[in-house]
Amino acid sequence: MARPHIEPFVELNEGYKKFKIPGFIGAEFKTMSLDTDKGACTLKVRFNGGFKRPPGLSYSDLEIFILTGEMHIGGEVCKEGHFLFVPAGVALGATEVPDGCEALLFYNDSEPTFEESDANHELALKEGFVSVNAYEDMPWAGGSIVSPSVATGLFLKLLRFDPLTEAMTFLYCMSPQYIQDNISYHDCAEESYHIWGSSWMMQFGELPTGGYFWRPPYINHGSFRSKLGCIALGRTDSKLHNYFHFNPWSNPEENQSRAAAVLYRQRPQLFRWVQMADGHNHPHGVVGQVETSKPPRDFEFVDYGDHPQTKLLADQNYSFHEHDHLHKDEIAAAHKFAHENGIAHGHDHTSGDHTHDDDEY
Amino acid sequence: MRKNVQDHKPPMGKEAKAWMQDEIAAQEVRYKAIVDEIDGIENERAAWIEEFLRLIQTRGFYVTGDTKRVIPKEEIPKKPNRADAMRVIW
Numbered sequence: 001m002a003r004p005h006i007e008p009f010v011e012l013n014e015g016y017k018k019f020k021i022p023g024f025i026g027a028e029f030k031t032m033s034l035d036t037d038k039g040a041c042t043l044k045v046r047f048n049g050g051f052k053r054p055p056g057l058s059y060s061d062l063e064i065f066i067l068t069g070e071m072h073i074g075g076e077v078c079k080e081g082h083f084l085f086v087p088a089g090v091a092l093g094a095t096e097v098p099d100g101c102e103a104l105l106f107y108n109d110s111e112p113t114f115e116e117s118d119a120n121h122e123l124a125l126k127e128g129f130v131s132v133n134a135y136e137d138m139p140w141a142g143g144s145i146v147s148p149s150v151a152t153g154l155f156l157k158l159l160r161f162d163p164l165t166e167a168m169t170f171l172y173c174m175s176p177q178y179i180q181d182n183i184s185y186h187d188c189a190e191e192s193y194h195i196w197g198s199s200w201m202m203q204f205g206e207l208p209t210g211g212y213f214w215r216p217p218y219i220n221h222g223s224f225r226s227k228l229g230c231i232a233l234g235r236t237d238s239k240l241h242n243y244f245h246f247n248p249w250s251n252p253e254e255n256q257s258r259a260a261a262v263l264y265r266q267r268p269q270l271f272r273w274v275q276m277a278d279g280h281n282h283p284h285g286v287v288g289q290v291e292t293s294k295p296p297r298d299f300e301f302v303d304y305g306d307h308p309q310t311k312l313l314a315d316q317n318y319s320f321h322e323h324d325h326l327h328k329d330e331i332a333a334a335h336k337f338a339h340e341n342g343i344a345h346g347h348d349h350t351s352g353d354h355t356h357d358d359d360e361y
Numbered sequence: 362m363r364k365n366v367q368d369h370k371p372p373m374g375k376e377a378k379a380w381m382q383d384e385i386a387a388q389e390v391r392y393k394a395i396v397d398e399i400d401g402i403e404n405e406r407a408a409w410i411e412e413f414l415r416l417i418q419t420r421g422f423y424v425t426g427d428t429k430r431v432i433p434k435e436e437i438p439k440k441p442n443r444a445d446a447m448r449v450i451w
Contacts, residue, residue: 004388004392005392005395005450005451006388006391006392006395007395007450008395009391009395020376020379020380021374021376021377021380022374022376031384031387031388033388034381034384034385034388036385036388039373039377039381041384059366059367059369059370059371060367060370087366088365088366088367089366109367110367110370111373111377111380111381112377112380113370113377115371121366121369123364123365123366123369124366125366144426147425148424148425148426149425149426150426151423151426151427152426152427180423181413181416181417181420181421181422181423181429182422182423182424202406202409202410202413203399203406203449204399204449205402205405205406216451219449219451220449223413223416242425244422244423244424244425246413246414246417246422246432246437246438247438248410248413248414248438249438249440249441249446249447251445251448251451252451303362303363306362306363306364306365307363307365308365308367308368
């Protein structure tokens with residue numbers, strides 16, 4: 001699994017650790033969540049007073065949100081609430097932290113990297129760079145940016161929107177006495193850090209200041225409450241659609257199937273094209289299934305399949321389907337392995353109170 | 362094939378490898394602590410569910426935005442008879 005479900009996690013209860021990766025010496029960190037395959041991660045970092053770093057770049061897209069204090073980057077003073085999206089390979093100016101600061105750092109593609117450089121990498125997508133003070137430079141907007149939508153009383157500031165994946169980074173707040181009585185899940189992973197205040201969800205209880213979650217797709221959350229309000233930084237890794245329902249006991253697999261049913265109802269022509277009646281999919285892959293290494297053609301974004309985040313998302317395997325028995329191809333592989341390696345084995349297969357129709361394996 | 366900066370990432374250094382190892386181990390501990398914590402409040406969570414099911418039959422279920430629908434009793438789901446019915450961390 002890419003990143004496990006981390007929810008709830010209150011980072012204020014944890015201590016900082018010293019960074020030992022080059023480029024980060026003098027800073028301390030707390031890991032909130034980590035992609036154990038790629039190293040992509042969300043960190044809270046404390047840059048102690050006097051921290052200095054020469055100009056340099058990362059080989060991962062990087063998002064920075066200043067929580068407290070000031071960070072001087074190439075002469076720009078980034079104060080509380082400052083948000084940066086730094087595409088991989090874009091060189092940031094010399095960094096200085098005169099009096100200390102704390103920030104959230106999101107490495108979207110790999111583990112934290114730093115390479116000294118005063119020039120952008122030749123392949124850097126520098127036009128994607130964002131630098132904005134989320135507190136001072138933007139107004140709050142209503143939270144109903146998608147439909148079905150959240151209840152009135154949730155406000156947003158959209159900080160970054162990825163046109164390829166529709167991933168979003170946003171500041172949001174819930175007004176005091178916020179209520180939304182439904183259960184939600186999404187097709188995307190969702191992440192949040194509570195800068196101040198608390199909110200409550202029926203599955204996880206109260207999430208206070210310093211509370212954090214990384215929630216994989218299709219996991220129930222809600223109903224929702226916020227007694228005294230909260231302000232938080234949120235992210236999704238792809239398009240957010242609110243699937244609302246009122247079954248507190250549905251599991252991710254049932255939710256996933258229900259999401260497909262929604263697609264069947266609401267985009268029937270697309271569904272019919274993707275999932276053919278005879279059980280194979282379009283576009284055709286080597287065994288008649290969707291071949292993720294060759295994603296469908298997009299006349300607008302011709303190379304989108306090579307985009308790092310598209311690849312990362314396509315490679316992720318959130319498998320909620322657990323068995324105490326093996327499937328046909330797994331049994332065949334295990335049996336072949338046993339034969340080839342002289343491992344003792346039987347030729348009957350039963351598991352629990354059922355028998356498979358593939359017992360010849 | 363389009364090349365990206367990410368494709369040119371140098372191999373992971375020994376400090377980064379050690380960092381990954383440490384943090385993967387720490388995350389496993391963190392995940393287990395979360396599961397234990399959530400399992401520990403199962404009775405409380407059951408009461409929250411009961412209250413939620415009551416509210417959607419009286420004040421209503423939020424269909425979209427502030428649009429609500431009062432759910433009739435016959436539509437209220439029954440708790441399934443499976444071991445992981447109360448599982449919320451996946």
